[in-house]
Amino acid sequence: MRDLFLLDPEVTFLNHGSFGATPRAVFERYQAWQRELEREPVDFIARRLGPLLAEARAELGAFVGARADDLTFVQNATTGVNMAARALRLEPGDEVLSTNLEYGACVLTWQRLCTFVQAGVDELFEHVTARTKAVFVSHITSETALLLPVEEIVAHARSLGLTTIVDGAHAVAQVDLDLDALGADFYTGNCHKWLCAPKGAGFLHVRPEWQERVDGAITSWGYEEPATFISHTERQGTRDSSAYLTVPAAIAFVREHDDRDRCVALAREARRDLCELFGTEPIAPESMVLQMASVRLPEPDVDLNRRLFDDHRIEIPISDDGTLLRLSIASYNDRADVDRLLEALA
Numbered sequence: 001m002r003d004l005f006l007l008d009p010e011v012t013f014l015n016h017g018s019f020g021a022t023p024r025a026v027f028e029r030y031q032a033w034q035r036e037l038e039r040e041p042v043d044f045i046a047r048r049l050g051p052l053l054a055e056a057r058a059e060l061g062a063f064v065g066a067r068a069d070d071l072t073f074v075q076n077a078t079t080g081v082n083m084a085a086r087a088l089r090l091e092p093g094d095e096v097l098s099t100n101l102e103y104g105a106c107v108l109t110w111q112r113l114c115t116f117v118q119a120g121v122d123e124l125f126e127h128v129t130a131r132t133k134a135v136f137v138s139h140i141t142s143e144t145a146l147l148l149p150v151e152e153i154v155a156h157a158r159s160l161g162l163t164t165i166v167d168g169a170h171a172v173a174q175v176d177l178d179l180d181a182l183g184a185d186f187y188t189g190n191c192h193k194w195l196c197a198p199k200g201a202g203f204l205h206v207r208p209e210w211q212e213r214v215d216g217a218i219t220s221w222g223y224e225e226p227a228t229f230i231s232h233t234e235r236q237g238t239r240d241s242s243a244y245l246t247v248p249a250a251i252a253f254v255r256e257h258d259d260r261d262r263c264v265a266l267a268r269e270a271r272r273d274l275c276e277l278f279g280t281e282p283i284a285p286e287s288m289v290l291q292m293a294s295v296r297l298p299e300p301d302v303d304l305n306r307r308l309f310d311d312h313r314i315e316i317p318i319s320d321d322g323t324l325l326r327l328s329i330a331s332y333n334d335r336a337d338v339d340r341l342l343e344a345l346a
């Protein structure tokens with residue numbers, strides 16, 4: 001598997017979670033789209049791009065359990081969260097309820113727009129007030145790498161009449177998604193993490209009743225009538241859409257090489273080994289761990305990432321406060337990678 005990726009063979013790469021990694025064949029498809037664009041830029045952008053993007057959305061929709069026209073491509077999950085948050089038209093004093101495990105950039109997004117209330121997952125709904133407008137939750141959290149019960153959270157929030165926004169940055173291709181069944185008002189995901197698409201390929205899924213209120217990240221030609229949710233959000237001035245067009249190739253790759261069960265088993269095994277080495281307790285039950293596992297260090301060490309990279313050529317992230325080490329297991333990782341990490345840490 002390792003040979004199918006472009007990764008540096010000198011590096012033990014245990015950080016698929018941050019920015020993913022693209023297989024050679026998928027990257028070649030990406031570059032082929034770029035070449036096709038440059039061969040006849042006007043024909044490609046002005047005539048062919050709309051239908052090509054519609055085809056790519058249809059394939060992504062089938063993969064994530066959504067109607068193609070409820071999905072729009074965005075550059076990344078951060079953009080998706082920003083677009084969803086702005087669509088809510090929040091007013092001063094409006095509250096958005098969330099967990100205390102959210103991704104920092106998204107926390108900043110919400111804090112600029114509302115009173116952002118963060119609480120423990122188990123006690124989340126104890127913090128609902130008359131001002132609560134929406135619930136925002138990650139499907140798989142960032143630093144703590146935990147699979148959250150989003151089905152339950154979305155269903156309960158909807159029963160209370162609250163709008164739901166799910167940040168699925170890490171969930172696409174780690175979890176089998178059925179977005180229509182999940183029923184969140186907004187769900188954003190990244191294709192450039194676990195789906196292994198080139199960087200800059202994300203999507204925002206919006207329930208039909210919200211689509212009219214969603215603005216594109218910028219206002220462009222897609223606002224000329226007749227306009228739709230897709231035209232508002234997809235037409236973003238002159239840009240290279242090759243990463244979006246490559247999403248079907250990434251879907252084909254992960255389908256062909258699906259070994260998530262092995263990856264999850266190895267991530268859980270490595271978590272047990274790391275907890276034993278550090279003498280620390282698991283941060284959550286094993287059922288919340290998929291292909292990423294975060295483990296508490298015996299003492300905070302913000303510099304550990306740098307030392308592991310400089311001295312051992314091991315790429316693995318440490319949380320900002322230095323308390324957690326997060327391991328990712330992708331299809332190209334095996335037990336030998338974990339053993340190298342354990343040896344270096346010891």
Ligand SMILES: Cc1ncc(COP(=O)(O)O)c(C=O)c1O
Binds near residue numbers: 141
């Ligand atoms: C939970 C979560 N949300 C959002 C993001 C942001 O992803 P991007 O930088 O692709 O927008 C990340 C990135 O790691 C994440 O972990």
